[in-house]
Amino acid sequence: MPDVKVTAVTPDTAIDVVGLVKRYSNSPVNAVDGISFSVRRGECFGLLGPNGAGKSTTIGVLTTRIRPTGGSAFVDGVNVVADPVRARSRIGVVPQRNNLDRSLTIRQNLLFHARYHGVPAGQRNARANALLAQFALTDRADDKPDRLSGGQAQRVMIARALMHSPPVLFLDEPSTGLDPAARLFVWDRIRELAESGVTILLTTHDMDEAETLADRVGIIDHGKLLALDTPQALTHSLVGSATLDVVVHFDGAFPSSAQASARPSPTAEISPRPDGDVLAELGQLDGVVRVERIAPDGPGLRARLYLTGDPARLVAPVAELVATCGGKLSDVRLGTPTLEDVFIHLTGRALR
Amino acid sequence: MSLVRSPARSGAGHAFFAILGRDIVATGRELPIFLAQVGLQPLFLLFIFGKILTTLGYATGDYAKLLFPGIVALTAALTGLQSTALPLVVEFSWTKEIEDRLLAPLPTWLVGVEKMVFAALRALVASLVMFPVGIGVLGSIPWRLGGLGLLVAVLILGALIGAAIGLTLGTLVPPNRIQIMFALILTPLLFTGCNQYPWPSLSHLRWFQVITAMNPITYVSEGMRAALTPFIPHIAPWICLVGLLVSLAVFASLGLWGFLRRAID
Missing domain, CATH: 3.30.70.1340 (MTH889-like domain)
Incomplete structure (x- = not known):
């Protein structure tokens, strides 16, 4: 794998996955079993599948937290296995579970994230203020994360992921557990981001979410990609339904x-x-x-x-x-x- | 939302210090709690063994001089250990809040090194606090300017070793066993580190002397005695330093290996 060069990826490809395999050491089967797909720049791509299908593992590999057993994965032209440090500067990650820093306030969560990624001091505050406003968090900025609702925490995590202006954003089940209003708010922000040109890869087990947000959807089950197309083409492909x-x-x-x-x-x-x-x-x-x-x-x-x-x-x-x-x-x-x-x-x- | 990437200052070093800054801010917010947490146990040890027992005549005044360097050594090592072990278990298994730092643009093992460095800083602060506490409790403490260089070296190494042992335990012990781990490991560490007695005096209890020689804290205690109370028989400073460096190499490697195992699947 280390020999796979960046040239494997065309300039308008934001994510490129080829033959990705992941088997966890304690498992007899592959969690991800030979998945290949690519995502164009500015595209919103959805991985749709039930729990345990391999969606989060795929995101884990692309976000450098899981080492694949085989295959290759590039994000923004960077080999995530060979050069995880550089890959991390190109991605924003919104996890499934709340992992906000509980020792810090909401604003500090954003500011420290920006510091980790080397955003200059002069830009950090302005960017935090803009994102807090965009995600309707301005009046909660000085609260600790444990006082937030699920929807608010999700918004903070998206805002945090955007602090270093990553060209590619990963959202792992962005609206799971949110009430309908919070879900619609998150969907609207995701659409805004997609319109602004950020490449988005989201996983979901919610078909409405995939249909509403994704330009293209990959259907995944038992670690295999079963179909990949626009939601319209996928549904039109069903003869007689x-x-x-x-x-x-x-x-x-x-x-x-x-x-x-x-x-x-x-x-x-x-x-x-x-x-x-x-x-x-x-x-x-x-x-x-x-x-x-x-x-x-x-x-x-x-x-x-x-x-x-x-x-x-x-x-x-x-x-x-x-x-x-x-x-x-x-x-x-x-x-x-x-x-x-x-x-x-x-x-x-x-x-x- | 602008797509234009901000001219980010790149570099693992920058990310490392940003993460260190995060830890300092997070601890700074609860400084009194931190000081109580790390200071109370050594304070009572000094008070009971150094003050009460000598005042009642069960120990001589010299015992306080022997005890003080050992208590400073114990504070450095145990504060280091406690500043990595439990926080790591919590951050990896429950709050997951370390994830944002693991996604920062620096090699993952450096995040583990930062954990150790920060824990060692906490341990150094705690052990320095022991000096005014010692003066307050005991009236006077042994002090020797000539031993300052050795004292600084031993304290820094002792703090780092404590942090490295904590990193090892916090990443290798399963989260649901961490309470048992503290009972089974902390107590023996606490009493076999030659904090309350000098190592050469154990020559009559050979078996116990061998056991204490395997506890890295012994070399911190003995190094501290060499620096502050050279008139008390102690292990030669160079042996202390070698013992400390070897222990640090072993536990830092183990701890970072465990850290990588937890951080990347």
Whole structure:
């Protein structure tokens, strides 16, 4: 590994991991089992997987705290194994657990972090003040960390990690254990950072978090990277898991609430077709994998269409077809697959 | 948030002193607690053995002269030990607060060296405090300007050895055993370090003399006697210094090895 040179990395790559393996001395299996991926500069990259999947171990290697068993890892062009000292100056790390310095105040936590990283004295105070304000911590600046809530501690840790302006930021499960409001606040700050050009690698077992924040998501389980793409591409890759639920009414069968707004139908002269025929024709539409009739819990024909692509694009063709059959769409519900569905598809089990 | 990197002063040395500064600020905030923590035990040892026993006639006045250098030696070594062992267990296992320093741009073993250096500084302060305490409790203390160089060398080495033993224990003993460790190791260290008796006088108790020769604190005590009370029989200063340097090399290597093992998985 020491022979791997910096030239292995292109200038617009912020993180480059090749064939990473980690086996802990007391374990019979690899915690990380041959993972490869790279993260572009300015990208927000999410590692999504259940607890114990190998996410934190991967971050541990990239942040120089865990020595890999095999493979190579570069951060900002620096080999983290061969030159951990230089790598540390390029990264900010926000751990999963509160590790704030309890002997120091919040402000001192930021200032000493900056001193460790050699930020000049003249810049330290201004930067601490700016970050305290950005993370809504100004009025807590002189408190000790043990008086903070979980959300506040998380904000302090992010602010601290940014004190030396690292080009790459690692966030290990940034919103685990936070209440919804604190979570949204942290998400907003992470988005701001991503927009400002900081490269972000975050781990999460929360699909919403991955979907909301990450430009690309790597799905990881049992130490292996199972899939890697944008959240949209990952979910679109699931053939037949996007759905379109439709309710079709034929003339004279509209529920009373819909009747008020019902205009004379241009297809009134077309006689309604049997339900079975309509379902069969829906099944013939381009992009429809199969059609299922849903047990009616109200009037009308209810069906679920399983699609290959974006359900929104099928609304117009479906409405047109229903009209030619003498009916009218009275309700439409789009169901897009989530990353959770992708995870279930890949591993055969739920994320949590 | 600006992306422009601040022109950081790089260098492991800078990070080392920044971390040392952190420890000094953290201890400075609780100076009275620190002094009570490290000063109370030697104060009572001096008071009971040096003052009460001699006043009651169970020991002669000379015993206080013999005891004082040993108590200063004990303070240096044990304060060093206590300033690394327990804090390391707490920082690695519970608060995790050492992590931010382990991510500072300096080699990880230097963070361990800083722990030792800072613990030795605490130990030196504590042992220096023993001089006015000794005057207060005993009325007068043995003092010899000619021994100053040896005294400084022995105290610095003794403080560093205490810190290195603490580093070893704090990183190699499993966190849930640390209480047992203190009982099983601290007490024997406390009584086999020739603090309360001079080593040459043990020649009648050969087996015990051999045991005490294996405790590094013995060489601190004997070195202190050579510096302050040369009229009391003591181990030759050069043997003390060699013994101290060897002990320091052994325990510092062990301690730093343990530190690296805890710091990097």
